[in-house]
Amino acid sequence: MRFGGLTAVRSVDFTVNSGEIVGLIGPNGAGKTTFFNCLTGLYVPTEGTVSYKGTVLPPKPHLVTKAGIARTFQNIRLFANMTVLENVLVGRHTRTKEGLWSALLRGPGFKKAEKASEERAMELLEFIGLAHKRDHLARNLPYGEQRKLEIARALASEPGLLLLDEPTAGMNPQETRATEELVFAIRDKGIAVLVIEHDMRFIFNLCDRVAVLVQGEKLVEGTSDVVQADERVVAAYLGEPFEATPEDTQPATEAESTTSTKGEAQ
Amino acid sequence: MTETTETPKTPAAAPAEQRGLIPLPLAAARALLLVGGIATTASTFLPWTWTSDFPGDLTVNGYPGGLQILTLVAGLITVLFALASYGVRGLGWLLPARNNAPLVLTALSGFAVTWYTVLTIAGELGGIVNWEPGTYIAAVASLLPVIGALALPQDATDTTKEALKAYIAKPDRIPAPQATAPWIQRLAITIIAALALTVFAYGIDAEDELFIGFLIVVVFTSWALHSAGLFDRFSHLTATNRSFALAMGFVAAIAFPFTQTNDHYANLGVNILIFGTVALGLNIVVGLAGLLDLGYVAFLGVGAYTAALVSGSEFSKFSGVQFPFWAAALTGAAASLVFGVLIGAPTLRLRGDYLAIVTLGFGEIFRIAVNNMDGVSGPDITNGPNGIPSIPDLSFFGFNFGDSHDIAGFTIGRFANYYLLMVLIMALVITIYRRASDSRIGRSWIAIREDETAATAMGINGFRVKLIAFALGATLAGLAGTVSAHVTYSVVPNPYQFAGAAPPNSAFLLAAVVLGGMGTVSGPFLGAALLYLLPEKLVALQDKSLLAFGIALILLMRFRPEGIIPNRRRQLEFHETGQLDVPETTTLTDEPAITKAGA
Numbered sequence A: 001m002r003f004g005g006l007t008a009v010r011s012v013d014f015t016v017n018s019g020e021i022v023g024l025i026g027p028n029g030a031g032k033t034t035f036f037n038c039l040t041g042l043y044v045p046t047e048g049t050v051s052y053k054g055t056v057l058p059p060k061p062h063l064v065t066k067a068g069i070a071r072t073f074q075n076i077r078l079f080a081n082m083t084v085l086e087n088v089l090v091g092r093h094t095r096t097k098e099g100l101w102s103a104l105l106r107g108p109g110f111k112k113a114e115k116a117s118e119e120r121a122m123e124l125l126e127f128i129g130l131a132h133k134r135d136h137l138a139r140n141l142p143y144g145e146q147r148k149l150e151i152a153r154a155l156a157s158e159p160g161l162l163l164l165d166e167p168t169a170g171m172n173p174q175e176t177r178a179t180e181e182l183v184f185a186i187r188d189k190g191i192a193v194l195v196i197e198h199d200m201r202f203i204f205n206l207c208d209r210v211a212v213l214v215q216g217e218k219l220v221e222g223t224s225d226v227v228q229a230d231e232r233v234v235a236a237y238l239g240e241p242f243e244a245t246p247e248d249t250q251p252a253t254e255a256e257s258t259t260s261t262k263g264e265a266q
Numbered sequence B: 001m002t003e004t005t006e007t008p009k010t011p012a013a014a015p016a017e018q019r020g021l022i023p024l025p026l027a028a029a030r031a032l033l034l035v036g037g038i039a040t041t042a043s044t045f046l047p048w049t050w051t052s053d054f055p056g057d058l059t060v061n062g063y064p065g066g067l068q069i070l071t072l073v074a075g076l077i078t079v080l081f082a083l084a085s086y087g088v089r090g091l092g093w094l095l096p097a098r099n100n101a102p103l104v105l106t107a108l109s110g111f112a113v114t115w116y117t118v119l120t121i122a123g124e125l126g127g128i129v130n131w132e133p134g135t136y137i138a139a140v141a142s143l144l145p146v147i148g149a150l151a152l153p154q155d156a157t158d159t160t161k162e163a164l165k166a167y168i169a170k171p172d173r174i175p176a177p178q179a180t181a182p183w184i185q186r187l188a189i190t191i192i193a194a195l196a197l198t199v200f201a202y203g204i205d206a207e208d209e210l211f212i213g214f215l216i217v218v219v220f221t222s223w224a225l226h227s228a229g230l231f232d233r234f235s236h237l238t239a240t241n242r243s244f245a246l247a248m249g250f251v252a253a254i255a256f257p258f259t260q261t262n263d264h265y266a267n268l269g270v271n272i273l274i275f276g277t278v279a280l281g282l283n284i285v286v287g288l289a290g291l292l293d294l295g296y297v298a299f300l301g302v303g304a305y306t307a308a309l310v311s312g313s314e315f316s317k318f319s320g321v322q323f324p325f326w327a328a329a330l331t332g333a334a335a336s337l338v339f340g341v342l343i344g345a346p347t348l349r350l351r352g353d354y355l356a357i358v359t360l361g362f363g364e365i366f367r368i369a370v371n372n373m374d375g376v377s378g379p380d381i382t383n384g385p386n387g388i389p390s391i392p393d394l395s396f397f398g399f400n401f402g403d404s405h406d407i408a409g410f411t412i413g414r415f416a417n418y419y420l421l422m423v424l425i426m427a428l429v430i431t432i433y434r435r436a437s438d439s440r441i442g443r444s445w446i447a448i449r450e451d452e453t454a455a456t457a458m459g460i461n462g463f464r465v466k467l468i469a470f471a472l473g474a475t476l477a478g479l480a481g482t483v484s485a486h487v488t489y490s491v492v493p494n495p496y497q498f499a500g501a502a503p504p505n506s507a508f509l510l511a512a513v514v515l516g517g518m519g520t521v522s523g524p525f526l527g528a529a530l531l532y533l534l535p536e537k538l539v540a541l542q543d544k545s546l547l548a549f550g551i552a553l554i555l556l557m558r559f560r561p562e563g564i565i566p567n568r569r570r571q572l573e574f575h576e577t578g579q580l581d582v583p584e585t586t587t588l589t590d591e592p593a594i595t596k597a598g599a
């Protein structure tokens, strides 16, 4: 992915398997969020493809969500003036199909679908523990609950792969612990999770596998122990100059950005 | 010589020190309110001038006329609130928060309308010699409640300005209403609907001075009711009795032509309804989906022209064809739909300001194209600037809309017929608006408005749902346009412009939505009623109406950016009051139900 002369993500080949929790770490500006944006179609990668369950995804956000990849944002992007319940209902958009006509005619099918959607949304709110605030406006929630609500909204689209961008940013230790539990619970539902985080303890507790992104390139990928032991990771975080010879990158220097994620959920 | 002595600001002394702006004991203040109110009311039974040259005939002893009636009403309202402040049983609901503001504002209402009358008598008849003793009594009597109100004790403030501000402030918290039986709630809604109809019918008949007096009383009284928290209570009431309130609104709207003896006022009514219905359609596009459309009036034009072309008018290109109304309405709506999609498809890929500019361009293209399709500069379809005149009246099953009909002793004239037809179309449009907004598609519109990127990342096909909003709005405008073509007998290109001195045009439609309250049902109708009636009634303003209108908009955006009837979301967006963060109802969208009769 290039922005003018800046190559934000380069030759990252990356796979998430079903039921896995994978961490994505790297110093500020490494291109982690940009990588997410490429995956979800918010940015059209200059080169490379994203495939999910064996099919290549078009770079259109709504089609990516429909295919089964949902995400949260680093800077919370809830629908601030909608209620908690409405936010989650919007998340169900791709899993419902009542159009304008059925809304205007209000047949039995419409009522059933609305009811089912609401029930499903309430289940999710109960799951994350916000059911008692269903009619509050999202903007009035405390910060930690807003993050949770964003996760519930993403889960409402029934994804096979959930992308979390710094889900514990700005949280206190207890809230971080609770989020950890939440991510495990999400995995237990059979959803693969790819999580960006700067909190190393959080990442190493949680993840089956961790990838390190530095200056847009993947430096190391492996289990927590492997990554923790790797001194280049420490060097990168401490700001040592990084010689671009990572073993994992593809030799073709022309291939600027190959982002390929396979989330083979279920 | 300037010694800088440290004078520590004395902290607001004894807590909750209460005093009035005018130093009077509480008992005296209240007595002034009550006595002044009664005296004001009584003074309207005296003659205020000797000649019946002054409109409304204020010369009759024992019988208030014209502007005196307004003073009478304002005086009575002052008395009611004064009694409520005494804690008279059965009137407590008038002052739920027991604050001073309603008393001050009702007193001001009486004062303002009385002094306006007194001064206009002197001004129009040439000097104060035209005053009668009754005039002096009224002037003094109406001043008393103001003095009394300003003497009411309130928490001490530092400056006079703050003290004055505190006198008209609405309290942060209005106590929750006591539980009342459902039949009482319904009775209250019925009475309010009847009152609203009476006020609207009176206002639409009022001319010149009388209309200004009417405005004075309505503005101050509404403000008083607002500051008392009664509007909040009312919207709570309608929210709990939603269908009943809607039904009463429609009954009141239907009853309106029966209150009128002159068909001219039904003409105003039908134009307001057309204007309001189109504004409600625009509210889908602007208020729900957040798309700033500056060329919306073109869709009204498409509907009107389509209806005119198939109306059987001899000046129509297809003069042989005469569709029945239902077919014409469907054709008009369909033509607008097609135009909506054609214009929306390329433009909706743009966001924000770019979209606004491009829609503005398309709106103007419509008018210019219609102007030129006269067979000289373009194909001969629309007759160019001459338009299509002599559109025949509608006729349903032998019921000719052009004739007067007698129904139960009431004469229903031509415009009243169309008015009733428009009420039906309004009901349809309101139903469509409410159902669409409270559904999956409505939620996706709001989500797009709130954060388009997040919405698409949640799986919403932004372009598609925006196009649906755009096309639905266009269709509804087209539908209203088909009626408007028949009401006005002819269609010409000129009204379908971006901005003009009289509604409907795109700027006025947008203003009606913003003024009334974006994202609500009743807001656009209230906005339309105001924007249509004010230039129509205030003839003196005619050539400066755009200027006045601009000033009014600036003031509104400064003091009440969410519009007169706020949507809960909007209100929170602009004011962090915190009082609304705990929800009362569980509905997804919460427009207060339609309240104004015929508006």
Ligand SMILES: Nc1ncnc2c1ncn2[C@@H]1O[C@H](COP(=O)(O)OP(=O)(O)OP(=O)(O)O)[C@@H](O)[C@H]1O
Pocket: A003, A006, A008, A026, A027, A028, A029, A030, A031, A032, A033, A034, A035, A074
């Ligand atoms: N839309 C854009 N246009 C231009 N440059 C961009 C854009 N988005 C990101 N960048 C650049 O790409 C680089 C990677 O940014 P990115 O936000 O992906 O970092 P990150 O790893 O998420 O950092 P952080 O940990 O601070 O969130 C940065 O240098 C950033 O300035």
Ligand SMILES: [Mg+2]
Pocket: A032, A033, A034, A074
């Ligand atoms: Mg980031």
